[in-house]
Amino acid sequence: MSSLAAARADNFYYPPEWTPKQGSLNKFHGQHALRERARKIDQGILIIRFEMPFNVWCGGCNSMIAKGVRFNAEKKQVGNYYSTKIWSFTMKSACCKHEIVIQTDPKNCEYVIISGAQRKTEVYEVEDAETLLLPLDEERSKLADPFYRLEHQEGDLQKKKEAEPVLVRLQRVSDSRHSEDYALNKALRARLRSQKKRVAEEEATSKKMGLGIRLLPSSEADAASAACVKFSSKFDKNRREKRALINAASIFSDSPSSKRLELESKRRKIKAATASNLLGGRFKPSSWSQQGVVSSHKRT
Numbered sequence: 001m002s003s004l005a006a007a008r009a010d011n012f013y014y015p016p017e018w019t020p021k022q023g024s025l026n027k028f029h030g031q032h033a034l035r036e037r038a039r040k041i042d043q044g045i046l047i048i049r050f051e052m053p054f055n056v057w058c059g060g061c062n063s064m065i066a067k068g069v070r071f072n073a074e075k076k077q078v079g080n081y082y083s084t085k086i087w088s089f090t091m092k093s094a095c096c097k098h099e100i101v102i103q104t105d106p107k108n109c110e111y112v113i114i115s116g117a118q119r120k121t122e123v124y125e126v127e128d129a130e131t132l133l134l135p136l137d138e139e140r141s142k143l144a145d146p147f148y149r150l151e152h153q154e155g156d157l158q159k160k161k162e163a164e165p166v167l168v169r170l171q172r173v174s175d176s177r178h179s180e181d182y183a184l185n186k187a188l189r190a191r192l193r194s195q196k197k198r199v200a201e202e203e204a205t206s207k208k209m210g211l212g213i214r215l216l217p218s219s220e221a222d223a224a225s226a227a228c229v230k231f232s233s234k235f236d237k238n239r240r241e242k243r244a245l246i247n248a249a250s251i252f253s254d255s256p257s258s259k260r261l262e263l264e265s266k267r268r269k270i271k272a273a274t275a276s277n278l279l280g281g282r283f284k285p286s287s288w289s290q291q292g293v294v295s296s297h298k299r300t
Contacts, residue, residue: 045074050089050102053111055120060098064120069094081106088114 014025022028032038037047050073056065071091079086084106091100093116100116113119142148177184202214209215 040074043076045076048073048075048089050075050091053102055122056100056113056117057120058093058095058098059100059116059118060093060096063095065093065095065117071100078103093117 018025018028026033032041034041034046039047050071052065052067052069052071055067057063058065071094073089073091076088076090077085078088086106087104089102091102092098093100098116101114102117103112103114105112143152198217199214202217206213206215
C-alpha cells in the first residue's frame with residue numbers, strides 16, 4: 001500500500017489492538033461488510049441502486065419518470081415462482097417523495113408495478129418504428145407443428161420472391177451511385193465552390209447596401225409582391241396640395257388670390273381692434289411698445 005489512508009480505504013488496515021481471536025475487521029468494528037446498505041439486513045432488506053425499467057407516471061404528482069432513472073431502493077424477497085425468487089423494490093420518487101413499489105414477474109420475464117405509479121403505454125406501428133413484427137405466442141406454439149412450419153416457410157419464400165426485384169433495383173442504384181468515387185467527389189467539390197462564391201457575392205452586395213445580414217437571391221414572386229406595395233408619405237401629400245393651389249391660383253401677379261385678400265382683411269381687423277383698445281385705455285401697452293415710446297422721446 002502506498003499510504004495509510006489507502007490501506008484504510010481498502011479495509012486492509014489492522015489496528016494495533018486487534019488480535020486474530022477477535023475475528024474479521026468488520027466483526028472487530030461491529031459493522032456489516034456492506035456498511036450503510038445493510039442497515040436493515042435484520043429485516044431481510046438490502047439497499048441497492050434500482051434503475052427504472054420503463055417510463056412511468058408518478059402516482060403522487062402525475063409527473064413522468066423516464067426509463068433509466070436510478071433510485072435507492074429497498075430490495076426484499078416477497079415470494080417464489082417455482083424455484084425463482086420474486087423480489088420487491090420499494091423506492092421514493094424524487095419529485096414528490098411518493099413511495100413506488102415494483103416487483104419482478106419471472107413468469108412473463110418483466111417488471112410489474114404494484115403501487116405508487118402507472119406504466120406509460122406507448123403504442124406505435126411497426127412500419128413507423130422500422131422494426132420487425134415478432135410472432136405472437138399462439139404462432140410460436142404452432143411452430144412446433146411440422147406442417148404449420150412448412151406452410152410458414154413457404155409464405156416466407158413467397159415474400160422473398162416478391163421483394164427480390166425491389167432489392168435488386170435498389171442494389172443497382174446504389175452501385176451506380178458509388179461506382180465512381182472520384183467523379184462524385186469532384187462534382188460535390190464543384191458544387192461547394194459555386195455555393196461559397198455565391199455566398200461571398202451576396203455578402204458583398206449586402207455590405208454595399210449597408211446591411212448587416214446576407215440577402216437571399218431575388219425571385220419573380222418577390223418582385224411582384226414588392227411592386228404591389230405602395231408607401232404613402234407626408235411629403236407627397238404636401239406636394240400634391242401645393243401643386244393644386246398653384247394650379248387654382250391666377251397667373252397674374254397684380255391680381256391677388258382670394259386667400260391673400262382674406263389674410264390682408266384679417267390683419268386690418270386686428271390692427272383696428274388694437275388701436276381702439278389703446279385709445280379706450282382698456283389695457284396697458286406692452287413693454288415693447290413702452291420701450292419704443294421712450295426711444296422716440298430720446299431721439300426728439
